[in-house]
Amino acid sequence: MEIYNLIDAETLMRKGFTSEVMRSPELPKKWYIPKRNGGIRTIYHPSSKVKLIQYWLINNVFSNLPIHNASYAFVKKRSIKSNALMHATAKNKYYVKVDLKDFFPSIKYSNFEHAFNTYRDLIEFPRIYDQELLQLIKTICFISDSSLPIGFPTSPIIANFVAREFDEKLTLNLNSIDSLNAIYTRYADDIIISTNRRGKSAQILNAIKSSIRKVEPNFKINNDKIHICSASGGSIIATGLKICHDFHVTL
Structure with missing residues (x-):
């Protein structure tokens, strides 16, 4: 896929790296933390290979996602x-x-895809990659039940979007x-x-x-x-x- 070649080149990884990760992405590690008011919160930690691709997405795609002015978490120069x-x-x-x-966890991949299509005109990224990009995001940024995991570096900006x-x-x-x-x-x-x-x-x-x-x-x-x-x-x-x-x- 063209987007895999683009990621390989821009991350200075050998050709075929992204394709290999996508074919069989390593499962994230999980930690279980008790919630203050009862229950358990699951924290997911992606593998180093998956995280490399996630940071490429953050720098090249997600940084261009339009965020509402009311949003103050995980936004530069806001606190x-x-x-x-x-x-x-x-x-x-x-x-x-x-x-x-x-x-x-209440945010599913289908919600991201809906938002992506709704606000596509506001996202600065070549449209020729859209189909490949969405498949990449589904595989790399969401877990097996298609929910948004706590702990992935990509989750905060996806949630805001x-x-x-x-x-x-x-x-x-x-x-x-x-x-x-x-x-x-x-x-x-x-x-x-x-x-x-x-x-x-x-x-x-x-x-x-x-x-x-x-x-x-x-x-x-x-x-x-x-x-x-x-x-x-x-x-x-x-x-x-x-x-x-x-x-x-x-x-």
Whole structure:
């Protein structure tokens, strides 16, 4: 395949390297980590050969994927601090915080393919490789059940890209709420929506649920991690940082 030859040449590997890896990719190593609230989280670590191809994809394809402005995790020049500052700078007092359950594993290869086709015009990569590229990504970046694994270096940017449609729908839904003027950010699976309009939490939660129903990934809200809070009641915790009553951000 042409894309295999391209990867071999650009990674300075011998000709046929990528083809050999694709024919029989080494299985990733697995670690099992207890979750804080019970259950087990599986972490996957790809082989060095697979990882080499994954980094080629990151540098040559995934770095060109269009990510929504609301996304703050795994994005250059963005951090938990810039995420919190978006809300603090707006001096918003009322917050709705929601966690998406099993964020990475809920994303399937079919969701990536749908996003790739939806936003293809925004992706800078020669179209002649599309069919080969998609097969490569399916084999190298997803595990046997077609889900997105926690631990692969390619997973964060794929997750942000697939979540773009959700980010767009939620932004539109929030903008349709009269005089809400909300700030919406998403740090991986952590959604924060803030406003200065009191009593809007039910409408905001409905906007999130409606957006989830309209997109392909089988996102689910973690009902144990829904937090509705007000800055007037003290500080707000945003992705581990504290937004104080005077709106400065601290640890």
